[in-house]
Amino acid sequence: MAHASALTDLIDDHRARVDEQEMVQLIAPDGQVTEVGTKLGVSLELALELYRHMVLARRMDQEALALQRQGELSLWLMSWGQEAAQVGSVTALRPTDMVFPSYREHAAALCRGVAPADLMRQWKGAAHSGWDPAPARFHIYSLVLGTQTLHATGFAAGAAMEGTDEVVATYFGDGAASQGDVNEAFNWAATGSLPVLFFCQNNQWAISTPTEKQMSTPLHVRAAGFGLDAYHVDGNDVMAVHAVTSHAAQRIRDGGGPALIEAQTYRFGGHSSSDDPTRYRSEDELAAWTARDPLTRIESFLRENGVGADYFDALAAEADTFAVSVREACRDLESSPLEDLFDRVYADDHQPLVEEREAYLAHLSALGSEA
Structure with a gap:
């Protein structure tokens, strides 16, 4: 019986170690610094920088959706609601780290210097893709679900052979995590100990399929089965995302092998401009996530910490000017001869x-x- 009891204790201890992690959160939805945030510290200067990126990214997203409704774009995939996950993560990487996005990483792309015109070019049908990946170290969008994770893994194999300390990051959603390509990428990256950072924006919906119907085990827990180091973060807390990504990227640079970050976030709009989310999700759900809006959260933190109205007024004016340039850039796009x-x-x-x-x-x- 003593042997059986020891075995039970051993199994229970193992289960506890692979159980779901508590989300890392530095700033609560009301803008207050959490206990973890107090211990780690939250940089006001960094918060100001990241908030500006988020405001401009959301404004571009709103303008692009309006342009689609006016017939200027054929389709648009919104990043509305996912700004903190994208801005917090991409700014935690080095500018020389290569990034492989899916198709809605507009906020991350803007941070890397991709112009709004180039982001919209593909969705207008004016070109197969909108930009040269080399200068921004930001690959073109991948519309085939999950394929970018294999592209990133192959690229990372090359970086590893060259002996650099480059981190190769790739974005995907919770729906793509069910694709074979993504699971193959996990496996190849882990077995090769490749410098890949897999970043999952779990926005709760794979088009109209909720996360709980996609998987019975959270992705960051499943990652251990592939041999990936895994992190669980509040994807609507830009400061937490930045901190976790910085840590994970440095661990990869130090030879720790590939890692996965699961960021819990939410897409406020439909899957695309052709989708009607009211057909599959409730108003109560949307209201609950709206209360966790990533922009409102960081704005509350900034105001709480003495940032005055002049800053917000100046940023609003900058966003208005930016919106005009987005509209003009879209209307100036011309299709190349076939x-x-x-x-x-x-x-x-x-x-x-x-x-x-x-x-x-x-x-x-x-x-x-x-x-």
Whole structure:
């Protein structure tokens, strides 16, 4: 019996160690600093910087959605509500760290210097992708669910072979975590001890499927099964996200292997501009998460700590000016001639491509002569 009791204690201890982690939170939804935040310290200077990024990102998101409704964009995937998760994490990385986004990381992209016009170009159908990934170290959007995690893992393998201390970060959502590609990326990164930081923005909904119907075990707990170091953070607390990402990134640089951060956040809008979220989620749920709005939270903290109205007025004016530039940039976008596509598929021409181009141009010429 003593042996059985010892075995029970051992199993219970192991279960406790792999149980769900308490979320790291430095600032509570009401803007007050938590006990953990008091111990770690919360930088007012950093909070001001991150808040500005979040305000401008949300303003761009609002303008882009309005432009879509006006027919200027064909589609828009909103980042509304997820600004803290994106801004807090991407600013905790080095500018030289490569980032592989999914398709709604607009706030992260803006922080990396990607222009609003370039962010909107793809959604207007003016180009296959909007920007050159190299200068910003920010890859183009991946519309195939979860594929960017494998891209990041392969890129990280190259970085590891070169012997750099670069961290390769990749963003994905809770829905993508159910995809085979993502789980393969976890496995390859772990077995190769690759410098990958997997960042899951758990926004509670995979289009219309809630998280509790996707998985019976939280993602940050499942990560241990792959051999990933895992963190659980309040994704609407920008300061907590920044702190956790900084820690995880440094651990990876120090040779600790890949890590996963699960950030609990919420998308206030639909999955896309074509989605109606009122068909699958309640007003009470939306109200509960609205009370945890990441922008309201950090604004309350700033006001509580002596930041005056002049700062907020100046930022509002900057956001208004920025909004005008976003609208103008979108309306100035022009589509490239379709024949340019043939120049951007392969690095070098080959005979079938040459023949397809010639056939297409002949078709265009025939259409023109008929007119």
